[in-house]
Amino acid sequence: MAVTGRARALYQRIADDLRAQITDGSLQPGDRLPTEAEIAARWETTRSTAVQGLKLLVNEGLIVSERPRGYFVRSRQPMVYRPQAEFHKRPLSPEMDQFITQMAEEGREASQHIEVQVEAPPRKIRERLQLGDDELVVVRKRVRYIDGVPYNSNDSYFPLALVQGSAIMHPADIARGANAVMSELGHEQVRALDEFHIRM
Incomplete structure (x- = not known):
């Protein structure tokens, strides 16, 4: 015997319909969606319900709101970055690291914001770096942007005793x-371990 769940709320069904049009290509990147009033009229509901449905898609990153022009299907330009290229011999510019250089070569505008802090490490970091209970770390907190949109953040931890007074600070x-800085300090990287923890 089939068991049916509760009917989805109207704003969810509005989002489902628009999402399906984006997925099947009926609505292409950059296309303007119907207005809030048009959606409300089509579904015989209120504008606030239409807005709820649109906000779902905004939160999912499928559409963007460009008031007062309306809602548009988000344009996504894939980014491929190969961090291992950092180890290749290459001309260097004092203004551009490997990430910014590669994005510029692809015609993209890349930038990053970096903060540096000295702090007591979390337990997991202390264990990974094999630090004593009283040892401090330097944390480089970086947010990277492509074409003005943040796409990545990462925090790098270094034992303070190893990097004190270096460019890492x-x-x-x-x-x-x-x-390269770590290598100059006598601590060359010999291996890397990547762990991925996936969440919605």
Whole structure:
């Protein structure tokens, strides 16, 4: 015997319909969606219900609101970045690290904001870096942008005792890379371990 769940709310069905049109290509990147009033009229509901449905898609990153022009299907330009290229011999510019250089070569505008803090490490970081209970770390907190849109954030932890007084302590791009700085300090990277924890 089939068991049916509760009917989805109207604003969810509005979002489902628009999402399906985006998925099947009926609505292309950059296309303007119907107005709030047009959606409300089509579904015989209120504008506030139409807005609820549109907000779902905004939160999912499928559409963007460009008031007062309306809602548009979000244009996505894939980005491929190969961090291992940092280890290749290459001309260096003091203004551009590997990430910014690669994006510029692809015609994209890339930038990043960096903060540096000295702090007591969380337990997991202390264990990974094999630090004593009283040892501090330097954290480089970086947010990267492509074409003005934030796409990535990452925090890098270094034992304070190893990097004190080095370029890693400064909140600026390191054109030659933090790995090169560590190598200059006598701590060359010999391996890397990537762990991925997936969540919605």
